Amino acid sequence: MKAMSDTTKGWLLASPLTLILVVFLIAPIVMIAVVSFWTATEWSIVPAFSLENYQFLFGSDVTYRVFFNTFKYAAITWAITLVIGFTVAWYLAFHIRSLPVQIALFLLCTIPFWTSNIIRMISWIPFLGRNGLANNMLISMGVVDEPVEWLLYSDFSVILAFVHLYTLFMVVPIFNTMMRIDRSLLEAARDAGASGFQILTNVVLPLTKPGIMIGSIFVITLVMGDFITVRFMSGSQSANVGRLISNDIALLQYPSAAATAVVLLVTVLITIGILLRLVDIRKEL
Amino acid sequence: MSKMRYSRRSLLKTGGAALAATALPAPMIWAQEIKDITLRQFGTGVSNLNEVGQKVKEDLGFTLEMTALDSDAVTQRAATQPDSFDIADIEYWICKKVWPTGNLQAMDVSKIKNYDEIVGIFKSGKLTPDSTIAQGTAPHTVGFVEGPGSTSFASEETGFMTLIPTIYNADTLGIRPDLIGRPIDSWAELLNPEFKGKASLLDISSIGIMDAAMVCEAMGEITYGDKGNMTREEIDKTMAIMTDAKRAGQFRAFWKTFDESVNLMASGEVVIQSMWSPAITAVKTRGIDCVYQPLKEGYRSWGGGLGLSKSLSGMELDAAYDYINWYLSGWVGGFLMRQGYYSAVPSTSKEFMSADEWGYWFEGKAAAGDITNPYGDVLAKAGDVRDGGSFTDRMGAVACWNSVMDENQYMVRKWNEFIAA
Numbered sequence: 152m153k154a155m156s157d158t159t160k161g162w163l164l165a166s167p168l169t170l171i172l173v174v175f176l177i178a179p180i181v182m183i184a185v186v187s188f189w190t191a192t193e194w195s196i197v198p199a200f201s202l203e204n205y206q207f208l209f210g211s212d213v214t215y216r217v218f219f220n221t222f223k224y225a226a227i228t229w230a231i232t233l234v235i236g237f238t239v240a241w242y243l244a245f246h247i248r249s250l251p252v253q254i255a256l257f258l259l260c261t262i263p264f265w266t267s268n269i270i271r272m273i274s275w276i277p278f279l280g281r282n283g284l285a286n287n288m289l290i291s292m293g294v295v296d297e298p299v300e301w302l303l304y305s306d307f308s309v310i311l312a313f314v315h316l317y318t319l320f321m322v323v324p325i326f327n328t329m330m331r332i333d334r335s336l337l338e339a340a341r342d343a344g345a346s347g348f349q350i351l352t353n354v355v356l357p358l359t360k361p362g363i364m365i366g367s368i369f370v371i372t373l374v375m376g377d378f379i380t381v382r383f384m385s386g387s388q389s390a391n392v393g394r395l396i397s398n399d400i401a402l403l404q405y406p407s408a409a410a411t412a413v414v415l416l417v418t419v420l421i422t423i424g425i426l427l428r429l430v431d432i433r434k435e436l
Numbered sequence: 437m438s439k440m441r442y443s444r445r446s447l448l449k450t451g452g453a454a455l456a457a458t459a460l461p462a463p464m465i466w467a468q469e470i471k472d473i474t475l476r477q478f479g480t481g482v483s484n485l486n487e488v489g490q491k492v493k494e495d496l497g498f499t500l501e502m503t504a505l506d507s508d509a510v511t512q513r514a515a516t517q518p519d520s521f522d523i524a525d526i527e528y529w530i531c532k533k534v535w536p537t538g539n540l541q542a543m544d545v546s547k548i549k550n551y552d553e554i555v556g557i558f559k560s561g562k563l564t565p566d567s568t569i570a571q572g573t574a575p576h577t578v579g580f581v582e583g584p585g586s587t588s589f590a591s592e593e594t595g596f597m598t599l600i601p602t603i604y605n606a607d608t609l610g611i612r613p614d615l616i617g618r619p620i621d622s623w624a625e626l627l628n629p630e631f632k633g634k635a636s637l638l639d640i641s642s643i644g645i646m647d648a649a650m651v652c653e654a655m656g657e658i659t660y661g662d663k664g665n666m667t668r669e670e671i672d673k674t675m676a677i678m679t680d681a682k683r684a685g686q687f688r689a690f691w692k693t694f695d696e697s698v699n700l701m702a703s704g705e706v707v708i709q710s711m712w713s714p715a716i717t718a719v720k721t722r723g724i725d726c727v728y729q730p731l732k733e734g735y736r737s738w739g740g741g742l743g744l745s746k747s748l749s750g751m752e753l754d755a756a757y758d759y760i761n762w763y764l765s766g767w768v769g770g771f772l773m774r775q776g777y778y779s780a781v782p783s784t785s786k787e788f789m790s791a792d793e794w795g796y797w798f799e800g801k802a803a804a805g806d807i808t809n810p811y812g813d814v815l816a817k818a819g820d821v822r823d824g825g826s827f828t829d830r831m832g833a834v835a836c837w838n839s840v841m842d843e844n845q846y847m848v849r850k851w852n853e854f855i856a857a
Contacts, residue, residue, distance in 0.1 A: 195515075195516075195537070207849075211853070213852070213853045213856050213857070216856065216857075217856050276699075277703070280703050280704075280705055281703070281704055281705050282703060282704050282705075283703075300633055303705070304688060304689045304705075382692075385689075386636075386688060386689025386690060386691075387639045387689060387690035387691070387692065387855060388682075388687065388689060388690065389856075390855055390856035394855075394856070395852065395856065398852050398855070399852075401508040401509075401512075402508065402641070402848050403508075403511070403512055403515065403516075404845075404848075
């Protein structure tokens with residue numbers, strides 16, 4: 152019997168995954184794209200080709216404001232999680248010498264993630280409230296006389312929750328790439344007379360780029376797709392794109408929700424496309 | 437998508453067929469068979485109580501499975517998944533939205549034992565013969581259809597009811613008198629700059645817009661033709677006033693669930709907000725002073741009822757009628773009235789309440805002793821009087837009913853913009 156050609160074998164081996172991706176990833180996205188051109192009445196959706204959803208979306212200044220808000224949250228959260236994540240990973244990778252301690256501390260970072268992220272988020276509310284722990288503390292310390300209002304139900308509290316929820320997604324990939332840096336490179340740099348800061352900028356930073364990039368993709372996509380954190384932490388006062396979609400779904404406006412989802416998907420893909428231009432993850436890994 | 441496959445035409449056809457089938461004489465129900473019957477009920481949290489399910493099992497023998505959802509999800513399910521339920525426990529404004537889909541079947545009032553005892557609000561629309569009918573989706577306007585299979589509402593009492601009324605109440609603003617320290621008597625106070633950063637509104641568009649309209653009208657800014665069915669200009673003007681207030685920092689937050697409203701009030705984040713009566717009770721049971729403030733412009737009222745799925749037939753349909761008759765026979769009414777709601781047939785509920793409870797909850801008299809809810813929590817002490825007074829005082833002062841407007845989709849988009857503003 153004639154042996155199968157390599158191409159056939161390759162296709163056969165890849166087919167289970169292809170099938171799963173087609174059914175669970177490609178098909179739903181195509182479906183969403185199709186529905187986004189339909190129209191809806193209050194209780195049914197009508198399959199008809201119409202640009203109405205997109206016209207409304209691009210014709211309303213609320214859309215632009217909400218997209219701007221979404222980017223704002225993503226950018227600020229990204230910057231803060233990057234600084235914190237990098238610092239934590241740096242400490243774990245280079246300052247802790249013994250492997251068991253490293254592992255123990257790393258696990259410690261993940262412990263909060265054993266509870267639901269909704270609970271972690273909501274537990275900020277009594278802490279930050281007008282009569283919450285933070286305000287009571289500030290008042291008894293004499294820092295402020297009146298309770299600070301912007302601690303809760305503000306952009307501050309939204310970003311605080313985002314940072315709290317998503318910093319670990321930055322720590323893990325950065326820590327991972329840092330651990331794989333050959334220590335002799337650092338010694339060589341030191342021997343060649345580099346200062347600590349120079350080692351950071353010339354050796355460690357370039358070598359951890361893939362980790363930073365993976366962490367950034369995690370954080371940016373999570374923040375841009377979120378709706379529940381924004382709803383709870385802003386007390387429904389602010390909106391991002393995810394909330395627009397969830398409101399539409401709640402009101403049975405599936406086509407309009409689908410159109411918003413398509414625009415969000417395209418926006419996120421463009422953002423990630425730009426990020427990937429900066430670093431070739433495949434080459435670096 | 438397959439869930440949304442029903443066109444109105446096919447619904448009319450199949451709906452008609454199902455109704456024709458149910459018109460055939462029903463077989464006698466045997467005790468043994470009753471045990472095997474399970475009716476699936478879903479609705480908003482207010483009346484989907486496990487106690488009711490247990491009592492049904494005891495009194496009637498069959499099983500009642502209950503699912504509680506928020507009002508948006510309830511509408512969605514009633515409109516798109518008619519086979520997923522037997523009994524829909526929905527509000528009247530939801531009925532207005534859902535009935536045209538043909539997913540529910542009309543009920544023959546001759547099979548409802550206590551029909552004559554049902555409060556006038558649900559039949560002629562009038563609490564007493566000389567009362568005026570409030571604005572909005574008043575229950576009687578969507579309470580009847582011409583006959584089985586009809587998808588449009590009748591303008592007056594017919595023999596076919598869409599929903600059997602079960603529970604209703606008059607809503608107003610909740611306040612923290614200890615933090616406000618002066619009398620509040622108007623809806624306009626919600627936007628009073630005195631409460632800047634300490635007010636809240638509920639973020640459920642169909643109800644929130646009514647509260648907003650009550651406020652704008654009380655401020656003298658807008659006079660509505662019908663608050664329950666606003667024109668586009670009225671919606672625009674209302675949302676403009678609310679958006680300005682929001683940008684000026686009037687609101688602390690917007691709430692969507694019962695618990696959120698309780699926490700906002702109990703923690704002191706908010707001192708005046710739209711609220712539901714059990715939420716007031718929940719704040720009070722924490723030992724915090726909270727009043728369901730009667731306001732001079734009147735109440736925003738809501739009512740719910742039980743509707744039957746069009747796919748119910750035969751023994752299940754008979755069981756459903758038994759259940760509805762049992763519902764109106766007093767036990768549930770008493771159970772609900774002791775939590776501050778009203779029952780559609782107060783006369784039967786009275787038998788399941790003590791004289792003191794009846795006096796406090798229904799007649800607006802001062803309590804003679806501790807008033808407890810069905811779970812045993814003390815809600816009022818001797819001498820306390822219910823906020824707003826008696827049944828006729830409260831239900832007689834309804835200014836408008838929860839509703840769904842002709843311009844609903846426009847309103848929803850405007851509401852979304854307001855929340856995002």
